[in-house]
Amino acid sequence: MNFLSLFVLLPLLTLAGLWLSKNLKQVHAVAVTGASALLILTVYLTVDFLLQRAAGNTAEMLYTASVMWFEPLNIHYAVGVDGISVSMLLLTSIILFTGVFASWTIVDQAKEYYMWFLLLTLGVYGFFISIDLFTMFMFYEVALIPMYLLIGLWGSGGKEYAAMKLTLMLMGGSAFLMIGIIGIYLNSAPEGGELTMNLLEISKVLIPMEVQRWLFPLVFIGFGVLGAMFPFHTWSPDGHASAPTAVSMLHAGVLMKLGGYGCFRVAIYLMPEAANELAWIFLTLTGISVVYGAFGAILQKDLKYINAYSSVSHCGLVLFAILMLNQTAMTGAIMQMLSHGLMTALFFALIGMIYGRTHTRNIDEMSGLMKVMPFLAVCYVIAGLASLGLPGLSGFVAEMTVFVGSWEHTDMFHRVFTVVACCSIVITAVYILRVVGKILYGEVENKHHLELGDAVWHERIPVVILIVVIAAIGMYPLLVSDMISDSLVSVIGQLAR
């Protein structure tokens, strides 16, 4: 059995364990055990991956394995990872582990909650380890559907509307994706021979240009919906605002990264010629995402909406950087995925904890929380600073790399968009500092808030872990950036072919 298949098997085992558990205590125990096992496994994978690379293993994908699944269509269950998937797996495990603790206060149907939560992560893990289009797409959809029940059952506010909107928009995206994948599959052997779904094999094939021209937009839009690309981002604010804390964390932190990863791994890697030709269209759209999301965040009063729009802006930057189609910007894009995943998870975790105490997310109804809950407030400030790109935290590293990479293009079009996207950093500073100033500093206006307590142990664990990782990436980015940048060589090679 392949080592990577553990990433599918362990969530399955955890699901079975949850199903058998009888009370809340057992549910928590099983969930924590499963999440820790996955975290340990991912750390082991990362170390082993780095060691193998250091030992001179230059294969494009490591730990590859392929088992025939549907023989008539030559569909395999094929897995393998490169530096980019490893960093994504690491992100997923961290968010899962912290998310389990962030959901500690859910007691209503906790067993079902954790089961859907684990099913969602199973889809995410499966997606990141797959190198076969069919299994990749299957896991992608497995990750989408639990969102409906997670938001609909355990969410807040206009949850039913938000859940339906999110599910249908994302599934709409996957309709584009499905026809795109079928199209790629049917054109994977233009000179005769056996059709294939294997990413590595298709990447060696030149898909006819006239086919690429219509497949590329389909696939890019399909994944772009999940990456919150303008104008398909509208599910994101509603969905994130209504979802329970840990689901927002996982969704903004990891699930939206599926979009960026897919755009990069399927659309650009397999159809580089069309990417070169059509990048400008999507660059325009993602440029709008970046600025529009930031402006949207300024106008919001609900903490979760602010963060959701901020996610639209940051995830827009991921796609924006990927479309710059050079190594520096793409490294920045993957770094931004990691960085945004971590800090947005931190944000949502903190917002959930603040909401759990004040029972409001409206920034007008809160003030002076620094005096009442200093731990949470300080962490919120740190998250805010990471978000606006303070040097020393992960946000700075990612955004710096992105803009350096974008600036490598010397033509007018790219320069203009780079400058416009850069402006979003200033806007980010506006909405972050405004919120921090409004709710954390000043006098406590609502007297009831004076009686609120600070974070307890199961709230401190996720927050501390996330901050440590954010700072670690900020202080020593080479830890991951080398791994990412090495793996991009083959993609850059594709683009230049």
Next chain:
Amino acid sequence: MDFNSILTLLRPELSLLAIIIILLIYDLFAGNTAKKYFQPLAWVLLAAHTVWSFCLTPEGTLFGGMFATTQAASLVKAILSLATLIVFLQAGGALAKAESSFKTGEFYVLTLSTLFGMNIMISSGHFLMFYLGLETASIPLACLVAFDKYKQNSAEAAAKYILNAALSSGILVYGLSFIYGTCGTLYFANVPSLLDMTVLQVAGIVMFLAGMGFKISLVPFHMWTPDVYQGAPTSVTAYLSVVSKGAAAFALMTVLFKVFAPMAAVWQDLLYGIIIVTITLANLFAIRQKDIKRFFAYSSISQAGYVVLGIMAGTAEGMTAMIYYILVYILSNLAAFGVISTVENHTGRVNIDQYNGLYSTNPRMAFVMMLALFSLGGIPPFAGFFSKFFIFTSAAASGYYVLVFIALVNTIISLYYYLLVVKAMFINKTDAPAPHFRSEKALVFSLAICVAGIIFAGVASCLYGGIGQFTFGM
């Protein structure tokens, strides 16, 4: 043609006939105590027949070409008898009621007779034989629809069904007369070489398609479906929606591939339009439904559109995908109908908003229903995802990208209304959820078969590969 080959090739039909006769006689002569064992006897006999059917009969013709069977046809027969078995296991609760219990024997014999008719229709080698099978299947179904004749709904549904069936059969036979007029023969083996695209032949195909469209309930020939599905007893509705539809779709494909292959351009254009309106209209109507059986009527119309998509491809892959789709559809739909019928029997609830809060009182039933809906909506890792993917791939491989795209957009619409039911059961709050009830063992067993199918029929690739061995293209 010797006696031995009759025994081999006609084996499924003969054993079905034997079961019908045994049950008929048993029902007639059994005393009150022996009557208790009637249903278990029927289940055991049909189960044995189903298992035996999966040992497929070889390819061959009988009676001078009137009867022609292929391995694919014999596989479909086996799948249909499995579906019938599941329907029977689910029917027990409704038949136990005082107003129906004395008609138990009739229910089983009539249902098996329609299955017999469908078997004949599937492996006919001559249009008259085909028509004979079709009618043998239709007429007992009308009786079954009217089974609860004391209910106005049921009687009305039966009247609608018999009138529509008669009309569609008339149109179909009229179309066949054109084919006979221009070709001078009705043998499947001889017609293809005589087809030359004359106006009369084109009219013949159009009428044939219209007639079959009624049976499969494709738009615009679907008008009877919602009323009949709503009025008929739930187990009959289940039977109509899976067995009757699956058999008709497969028979249509056999005839189109075997007989009308030279005129593929004509029927492919026709089906192109029919598929688009079928899937789209049925989905739009399904959104508005309040009654769960009407809801599933429209859902099954749209599913029929996807089934026909497999015919469009005209290849062996398309045929494999279609048989696989029918199998998965049967399992998913019967899981849903099992829940509908047990909820109806124990609580009398048939409206979707009466399903509110079902998960809080009957979590298992709600869970099975959710699996069935997810499978119908094409959500992985359930079987429906795989069957949809394969049918889309086969249609796209024949170049119908636009059609596949329209069908895909429609899966999103269908997902919306399937989620509405999930929402009712899991999310909506209500003061009066359906009370907790215990279902009959047979029904629970049938649901277990369906759930196992929904979960494993997709992931276990051997099933799809196995079907692929027996199929053929144009």
